[in-house]
Amino acid sequence: MLLILVLAPFAGSLAAICIPTQKGTAAAWLAGSIALLCLVISAGLYTVISSGTPLRYDAAWLPELGLNLTLRMDGFAWMFASLVAAIGLLVVIYARYYMSASDPVPRFFALFLAFMGAMLGVVLSGNLILLAIFWELTSIISFLLIGYWHHNANARDGARMALTVTGTGGLCMFVGLMLIGHIVGSYDLDVVLSSGNVIRDHPLYTTVLILILLGVLTKSAQFPFHFWLPHAMAAPTPVSAYLHSATLVKAGVFLLTRLWPVMAGTDEWFWIVGLAGLTTLLLGAYFAIFQQDLKGLLAYSTISHLGLITVLLSLGSPLAAVAAIFHTMNHATFKASLFMAAGIIDHETGTRDMRRLSGLFRYMPITATLAMVASASMAGVPLLNGFLSKEMFFAEAIETHKYNILDTLTPYVATIASMFAVTYSIRFIHSVFFGPPPQDLPKVPHEPPHWMLAPIYFLVFSCLVVGVIPALTIGPFLHTAVQSVLGIATPVYSLAVWHGWNLPLFMSLIALVCGVGLFLVMKPYLTTSIEGPPFFRRLEGQRIFERVLVTLSWKWARSIEMRAGTRRLQPQMRILVAVALVAAAVTLLLQGFKPAAIAFRSIDPAFALIWLIGMICAIGAAYQAKFHRLAALVLLGGAGLVTCLTFVWLSAPDLAATQLLVEIVTTVLILLGLRWLPKRIENPDDPELMTISTRLRRLRDLATAVFAGIGMMLISYTVMTRELPETISSYFLERAYSEGGGTNVVNVILVDFRGFDTLGEIAVLCIVALTVFALLLRFRPATESLETPEQQRVQNAFDDDHPDRKKGDSIAEYLLVPSVIMRWMFPVIGMLAAFLFFRGHDLPGGGFAAGIAMSIAFILQYMAGGTRWVEERLRIHPLRWMAIGLLVATATGLGSWLFGYPFLTSHAQYASLPVLGKIPLATAILFDLGVFALVLGATVLILIALAHQSVRAPRAQMRAAKMAAKENA
């Protein structure tokens, strides 16, 4: 049953979304019946609840973490649930007539139902975390409800403020509730409610209290978080009537009451809750007087009444708690009816401005009468329910609970606030219904449809009945609720109307008389004054909030983002190197790292010379990298060559051969690409550009680079010169031939031991080639690099000067001899590649080297003959080669599955062929073939991508020329 109670509204909400926009009435019926269902269910549960044992529903959700779908209904929860459902039903009926026919109401009712569900969830949660969940849900849905008319800026701002304030509070509360769970050892409400002393005595109590109060005070719009509530009035009136009478703001009070038994009674509680409550009580009432907007007045009055309940709860006495619960209900009834009445006035006259309204009594007597009774209840006039709880409040205010100034002040503040309440209640009635007939109203007012008044009838009637015969009507329900909160601490209280001539009654009388007097004094001022109370008008919560939010969340955030971050590449690289340097240095130095002593004795002078050249090349390349790319590239090639030589020197022929081939190909490809890069910066050493900060920055970068380099050197030297630990390499040496079937260990590692790495690497190569290809397909060179290179210009000029030559002859003849040789080289290099490939498994070589070598053959052809010439003569399908390569390599690996071995398990044997003799045939050679095809394909693909730039360049040149011509014209 409890589950249905909570889920039915959500289900209804989902159903309402699906109703088409025009079928407003259907949505209203749906919402009404859901609300009625909830009301019936909760009414039906009363007999169970009144026996005193809470009803529970448990379903596991995250049982390991103590979060379960636990619903729990005791008297207090029952009271709230009924309130939520009943007022929900009334508001639905009201809204059916309030909302315009052209309004897309299904959305409205969907949100409304969802909100009702969330609110029921809050009151019925039996688990703290579940409560937090529903709590935030009410914030989120109320955001959508307040912003329902989102085309109005006020609605947007109000909604956002409400969400920001209550959402923030909710997050704080969530942490607070988690801490309670931490203290108590369970999130279950029953456990928590029985552990009051544990919580109050825990060192974290104050933290918990502050966090939870942040949630409660923001939700219940208590000072200093009250400012969002008046702005939430931008919502449609039915929403206001619901949210600000029985639900949203009451959630805060609800939780405060719920946790009252376990948290109240301490000094911290008294001071924080009491101070917030008293301030709110007084300020809310004071502000309410000066509102010109009907709903604004009611909003501030709501704030003030919530303050009253908060004060009652702060006192820590059971009687006060009873009064708080009682007033919660009373306030819900009269405030809901007042909001509805305000909505009717707005609806029928087209304005809510009290300066424009007057004398409406003659047009709508029924509404007027109902509103009068309700506002009398708000003012605390005897024989109405508001009076009863107010009397209880006064009685409690007089009592001394703690000996401090706040407690002493309470009765005075209470009387003054009550006086204000009388004033604004009279004002509400007088300015709207009495006085001369209204002038130039947007609409001619008349009574609203009967069904629109029905909810108000009902509410006002209950105000009266409860006010006259409280003990017979509300008495038992209140008692059940009170008992479920206070348990054995439930005090003896009397709900009688007449308690004799006592101090509280005098306070009420004073408040009534003074309130009327104050109204008479203020009347002339109020009929013309501008919105908002004097003195405080400028100190508007909304302004401050917006300013703070913009400053914090926008201006400051922007400037911090700028300072703590960067979008430029250089600083990022600098940070990266520096961080890596620091990380390594700190790790090593903290443990007392001593780099191995560098020994110079046994160095061969020739080797040292090679390295010196290499180092100069490397440093030169870095030095020239930015301002002279060609030089940098050449120097880089130098450094690469030295690396090759080193490999040779240290007897690593495989590496040397591969390195050499890779050096050649990459250098050539980069050279080809260099042509299309934008022009370099002229005059890098221009003194104007070299400010002191630039110099300093460069110096710093240099230092970082030098340190990183030296550090790298020291570490590598240490690692290379120290005795090797027991490594896996000995295993490779032992088994390369016996199990891998090859004598060239490097190759066996590549295609067998770690063949999977190779597969990955060729895939990388494939990706890089595809990327370069895809990028260069879209590449359009910068206009400045479009013009013909200087050399070709000179050659063409030469042709032009000689009448016997055609333009382009020189370019064609230039390098004629080398190009012929290059063409001849094609088969030769092809043979070399085959040679490298086949000897790979036993001697230096292999698929990778062969692939690179073969691609050199292609590069030479392109260089010698030009793109068109080559492609007319050779079938070049690098994409296909790549695909085949990758597939062959993978398929070889998969082959071993057929024999029940894992991927890439190799098999080796020798096959004797005629003529060639014995040839090693390992399955690895197939794999190597795949490598070969892919490497060749990838390199050639990149080459083609670059080469085709020059095919496209003339077209681009033409386009650029056309553009220029157009601009000139």
Next chain:
Amino acid sequence: MNWIQHLIILPILLPIITAAGLIPVDERNRTLKGVIAFGSTLVVFIISVLLMRAAANAPVGTPGTGVYLLGNWPAPFGIVLVLDRLSALMLVLTAVLMIATQMFSMAKWHRAGHHFHSLLQLMLAGVNGAFLTGDLFNLFVFFEMMLAASYGLLLHGSGMVRVKAGLHYIAINLAASSLFLIGVSLIYGATGTLNMADLGLRITTVGPESRMLMEAGAAILGIAFLVKAGMWPLGFWLPATYSAATPPVAAIFAILTKVGVYILLRLSMLLFGGDAGISAGFGQSVLLYGGLLTIGFGAIGVLASQAMGRLAGYCVLVSSGTLLAAIGLGNGTVIGGALFYLVSSTLTTCAFFLLIELVERARDAGADVLAVTMEAYGDIDENEEEKEIGVAVPGTMAVLGLCFCTCAILFSGLPPLSGFLAKFAMLNGLFNPGGLGAEAPISGAEWTYVSLLILSGLAAMIAMNRVGIRTFWTSIEGTIPRVYLIEITPVLLLLTACVLLSLQAGPAMRYMDATAKALSQPQNYIGRVMSAPRAGETGAN
């Protein structure tokens, strides 16, 4: 060997084969390519789910379960793939993201450049490889594969902004890759092994000299992953890159930062866990404080973002920071929650990146800047006439708005979806490391973590709220974007996954907790790998 045992390698091989097959197919048959690639991803997804079930049901610590010896070479000499709960989880997550992205891209984005589907497949292979491998150098290879594909995908569609961001990205990642290599070689030089399980074994026995070098190597290696994970101050490239990428690419990039986080988690638990002797807890404080700073920076960036793309980029940073700090806390119960968070936040990020493009399709970019300056200087037109009749929201906008709300709720960790549950699980683990009820003091760093977690959620809420109101509530000229079903479906799919994750939080959380527990007992992992029998020898042993 049983064919089921071969399943482990298929998430890597299948995409490679598909990609290879797709390369020569003409670009004009894009749809065909897309469908084939989608089919392949779908199969990978099914395999991943099977693997996850296998990992969840595997008996603890049996030698060889979930270990795949490549080339049939025994560990630590050959390369091994290792399947455990964590890697299986990541596989499934990746596959889900991939499915969504591919579906989305087939509406129009795959037309923006060449070889999109091949690159995507190769990236899938790379990411899956990185999750599965148990070998440090092989990890490098797959990392490179993933990065190379990401370069290509980032540049997909070309254009000034993309190429600029792309080149920054490439430069930084190449530098990070060099660090990776340096780190790996140092570790190899110090310990003589590349197998991660073997490393975990040797770390207790190496001499002080080697330990020092090995830790230096690990530190440098860690930097490379932190760059990938986007830790402050190494993650400035991230928002720019993610917001410049084409939407499906940005969406799939959501998994890349998580690869960095995954490896950090894996290695720190395996190498520097409780059993590591002197090295135990190495680098943990860096992760913790770096993570905290990252959350802070990310949250500030979220607030300071005008465009949704950058906002989402910063959300990625927040999520990374949260995870890094959670690892750095060194508390097993937090890690369970953090894994839940990882899944939830990755799904959300992916969905959000896809959604952004749909939402912004009908808007001009200048409007955002204008709206923000108006807000900052309070130039709101106050005399606007109030109409008290609601406006009907067109169906497309309603769906987009609903998705946006869901993303906002997930990002800011508001109830009731998985974003909230994840935060709850992490906080619960943090407050109650010994389970609910066990008294445990809360340290200063932990308090900082809690407050940053909440504040970052708040920042996301405020920023998403601002952006959402601007987009959905203030559209002055109500141009409705054209959205194809194939584009909104993946977004809905991802968000549904989040909803399911929330509904099934109990079982999901049990899986995560078991994963975290398995991570904190590396000896099981080590035992499984090191004693894995070779095929053909099973009978003999």
